[in-house]
Amino acid sequence: MIEIKERDLHEIEFFLNQSTLGHHLLFERDQVADILKTPTEQLDFFKKNSLPKIQGLLTGLISKKSLREKKHYLRSLDPEAFEILLRTYFHIVDNAVLASTQSIH
Numbered sequence: 001m002i003e004i005k006e007r008d009l010h011e012i013e014f015f016l017n018q019s020t021l022g023h024h025l026l027f028e029r030d031q032v033a034d035i036l037k038t039p040t041e042q043l044d045f046f047k048k049n050s051l052p053k054i055q056g057l058l059t060g061l062i063s064k065k066s067l068r069e070k071k072h073y074l075r076s077l078d079p080e081a082f083e084i085l086l087r088t089y090f091h092i093v094d095n096a097v098l099a100s101t102q103s104i105h
Contacts, residue, residue: 040087040091058085061089
């Protein structure tokens with residue numbers, strides 16, 4: 001099992017925060033557009049894929065020490081695993097954006 005350190009969590013929080021601002025440092029724009037052109041909801045994504053696989057991929061990304069290592073990890077994934085990780089990452093980003101949005105009545 002991969003050990004996740006607090007520093008690693010702070011680093012991934014930084015990447016997630018940047019993504020909420022529209023700065024996707026881990027992924028190339030064309031990769032994001034190509035994969036997310038089909039909404040996750042239409043794929044029944046989170047029911048089809050097992051949580052342990054998603055956790056393993058996300059843990060693998062978080063455990064990498066630098067942006068360079070994270071990008072290398074992403075390039076090393078097969079297309080299905082890459083799509084799972086990208087969709088999971090942006091699902092987290094979307095939820096963070098929605099959670100930070102306040103309704104004004």
